[in-house]
Amino acid sequence: MxxxxxxxxxxxxxxxxxxxxxxxxxxxxxxxxxxxxxxxxxxxxxxxxxxxxxxxxxxxxxxxxxxxxxxxxxxxxxxxxxxxxxxxxxxxxxxxxxxxxxxxxQRPAGLSGKRLSIGMAHTRDFLPEELGRSAQITETAKAVKAAMADAGIADPADVHFVQIKCPLLTSERVEAANARGHKTATTSAYSSMAYSRGASALGVAVALGEIATGVRDEDVLRRYDLFSNVASTSSGIELMYNVVIVLGNSMSSTSEFEIGHAVMSDAIDAAAVLAALESVGLRAGQQTPTGSKLVNIFAKAEASPDGSVRGFRHTMLEDTDISSTRHARAAVGGLIAGLAGTGAVYVSGGAEHQGPAGGGPVAVIAKFSN
Missing domain, CATH: 3.30.1330.170 (Cyanuric acid hydrolase/Barbiturase, RU A)
Incomplete structure (x- = not known):
């Protein structure tokens, strides 16, 4: 190995x-x-x-x-x-x-436990009409499995964070699909970011067995009961394929680091952040209680699509001045920064099918002290 x-x-x-x-x-x-x-x-x-x-x-x-x-x-x-x-x-x-x-x-004698491992893979290029649909889900699932193999991770339970960079639609890409007689999932470049993120996250869920295969096109951005607990997806204009990075723990790694995760049920779920910290031996505001040191926290954030958080109305989806993703990043970023003791944390907006609706995964990487 x-x-x-x-x-x-x-x-x-x-x-x-x-x-x-x-x-x-x-x-x-x-x-x-x-x-x-x-x-x-x-x-x-x-x-x-x-x-x-x-x-x-x-x-x-x-x-x-x-x-x-x-x-x-x-x-x-x-x-x-x-x-x-x-x-x-x-x-x-x-x-x-x-x-x-x-x-x-070889792995040094006396080194115990699974350590941080990383693997990478990418899909083929997508056609514009494939974004946000089953083709993107299927190809992403294949790439996740390839990245797991690259990381030396066999058990999906050892995967704690899957970061994906995925494409989005532009007017030129939409027109190219139309010229070939195909319609895209949406004609809005901004909406296409959500479709691409969502389909990519569902691909992670399929690969890790978090949901069953056979997800339909119409499930994307509709069936929010379908999600991955470890997916983090970000859309960008600069590519037409998915880049997949799998982070987990493996016996094949001799790293000084380990990773753990939890799932935030909503944007103010401090208990989940604490659980993620504790999974790698850390506590809120105290980075070295068991000899470990915080390296970084990675989380997803979104405005709950039902317009409320724990029964109280929020206005993030109704603000025409500031995008809801910016509201969500600020809110979740502040929560995590306060518990971690640093604002240098990776909080990404747009959590479609990445954790339960309105919530999202939160992963923590810590370094063992010498």
Missing amino acids: RTTSVGVFKVATRGPGDVSGLMSMIGSGAIDPASILAILGKTEGNGGVNDFTREYAVAALCTALAPQLGLSPQEVEQRIAFVMSGGTEGVLSPHITVFTRQDIL
Whole structure:
């Protein structure tokens, strides 16, 4: 069985194009650029269709890493999985999380338990009319299983977070489908983000056995009783396929890190955040009670589609000035930041089929102390 060592590094950024922190860590030898497998980031954009901070951040990272790897920026983007989530409302702080992976000869004697492992895969390119529909669900499920194998994870129970970057529709893509005699799930670019996120999340649920196969096109964004407890999906304009990153624990890993998760039932579910922290030996506001140290928290957030939270009406869906996803990121981000003791946490908006309606998964990565 393949044995790997996985590293996780959180780096603060001063803006979407700031790569100084990462380059400093590479320069000091803390990070081997050849070992970088994935980079997840929070940028200070609006998180919408026209959020070009995501593309800017990826371009800056690829340009900086290209000479380090002896590749072109385009080749860097093909080699490393980049997932940029726009929107740092409230106390959320812009940052990137760098995941590295290196093969080692064997697991050291005396190392006990499963450790953090990471795997990556991607789907084929989708046609515009396939987004938000069963084709995207089926292909995503295949990619999740491939990423699990890449991570050395056999048991779905050991998967604690699945991050996916998925496409969205543009007017040009809609017109291309129409020209071939096909209709897309929606003609709205903004709505297509939700369709793509939702179908991708359902693909995770199918792959992990959280729901049965045979999900229909009409179930997407309608059957909210169908969801994954570990999926986190983000839509972007820059691709037409799904990038899948599986994070879990495996005996094949010798990492200094571990990951755990819980599921928030709604946007104010502090108990779930506490449970996620406790799953890796942490407590609220106290990062080292059992010798572990918080690295980062990853969570999904959305305005409850029924317009209420625990019986009280919310207005997030009725605000024409501010998108509901921005409200949700700010609310959930503030809750998690208060419990974690830091605003540098990864909270992504739009949680369709990612946890129960109005809620979402929350995963915590901690580092064992020496």
